[in-house]
Amino acid sequence: MYTLEKYADSLFENVPDSKEARELHDEILSDMKSRYADCIESGMTPERAYAAVIGTMGDMSGLIGQLCGDNYTAYPGKADEGKYDYLFTKENYKTIKKTINAVLWIFVTIVFLLLIGFTDFSLPWLVFLAGAAVSEMINLAFAIARNEKKGRYSADKSKNPEKDQKAHFGSYVAWDYNSILCAY
Amino acid sequence: MSVASDLIRGHTDTIILSLLIKGDSYGYKINKDIMELTDNRFEFKEATLYTAFRRLEQSGLIASYWGDENTGARRKYYVVTDKGRQQYEENLADWEKTKNIVDRLLYAAKSERG
Numbered sequence: 001m002y003t004l005e006k007y008a009d010s011l012f013e014n015v016p017d018s019k020e021a022r023e024l025h026d027e028i029l030s031d032m033k034s035r036y037a038d039c040i041e042s043g044m045t046p047e048r049a050y051a052a053v054i055g056t057m058g059d060m061s062g063l064i065g066q067l068c069g070d071n072y073t074a075y076p077g078k079a080d081e082g083k084y085d086y087l088f089t090k091e092n093y094k095t096i097k098k099t100i101n102a103v104l105w106i107f108v109t110i111v112f113l114l115l116i117g118f119t120d121f122s123l124p125w126l127v128f129l130a131g132a133a134v135s136e137m138i139n140l141a142f143a144i145a146r147n148e149k150k151g152r153y154s155a156d157k158s159k160n161p162e163k164d165q166k167a168h169f170g171s172y173v174a175w176d177y178n179s180i181l182c183a184y
Numbered sequence: 185m186s187v188a189s190d191l192i193r194g195h196t197d198t199i200i201l202s203l204l205i206k207g208d209s210y211g212y213k214i215n216k217d218i219m220e221l222t223d224n225r226f227e228f229k230e231a232t233l234y235t236a237f238r239r240l241e242q243s244g245l246i247a248s249y250w251g252d253e254n255t256g257a258r259r260k261y262y263v264v265t266d267k268g269r270q271q272y273e274e275n276l277a278d279w280e281k282t283k284n285i286v287d288r289l290l291y292a293a294k295s296e297r298g
Contacts, residue, residue, distance in 0.1 A: 023260065026260070027210075027234070027260040030258060030260070031212040034212045056215075058230055058231035059229075060230075060231045060234075062231070063231055066235075
């Protein structure tokens with residue numbers, strides 16, 4: 001059963017205790033009670049009266065926020081941290097990484113083709129080694145960013161990414177080696 | 185009939201001062217008075233009222249005290265200060281001038297002058 005007391009308490013749930021906060025709480029509650037009593041007197045059921053009282057409250061977050069000092073946001077959670085989290089889902093990470101790597105390899109291939117156009121076959125294959133190195137750096141950067149993000153929310157998952165990273169490195173070396181061989 | 189609440193909200197402080205000049209009052213009572221004066225066409229959200237009380241009290245235009253209610257519930261009363269009365273008169277004079285200008289501009293289409 002909802003009560004006006006509970007509603008008033010819930011408004012001040014995250015507010016640091018102060019004389020000012022307690023006074024505003026009491027003021028709001030006594031006004032709510034008066035309105036509730038009037039609603040009941042006018043023939044409303046308790047449920048309708050409760051709804052009517054809550055309906056006239058409006059958005060209290062700004063007012064309550066003033067009691068919490070400058071660091072308060074109306075909703076739990078910090079203001080800026082995690083602002084762009086929706087961009088950095090696991091899927092997006094993978095997609096962004098894949099795209100950057102794809103662009104990298106297209107670029108490497110173009111450079112390679114240009115180089116064999118101008119010179120002979122003895123040196124241009126080195127661009128694939130350079131490409132592999134850059135690709136690994138990109139993967140590493142993503143892994144670090146990802147770990148940092150994970151670490152911020154759950155510290156206990158720190159083992160897996162490392163393992164992933166090693167396996168990843170192996171597969172890339174194998175793949176790069178193949179690509180070099182193919183190029184020849 | 186719809187009421188342009190945002191046009192009224194611009195005058196929240198003056199409205200509260202006006203009602204407090206008629207007598208000390210508390211949040212719900214002020215809203216009840218507003219309902220009565222407007223034939224139930226308008227009332228403030230409580231959040232708007234309390235925010236305004238806070239602002240007015242911080243600027244020294246109103247003061248507050250806790251009344252002793254025989255029902256047991258503590259009730260916070262607001263009282264207008266001299267500074268508040270002065271501010272009210274200023275706001276009223278501003279409104280008179282502004283009202284005149286807005287009227288002229290809004291009714292320009294229907295006016296034969298100009």
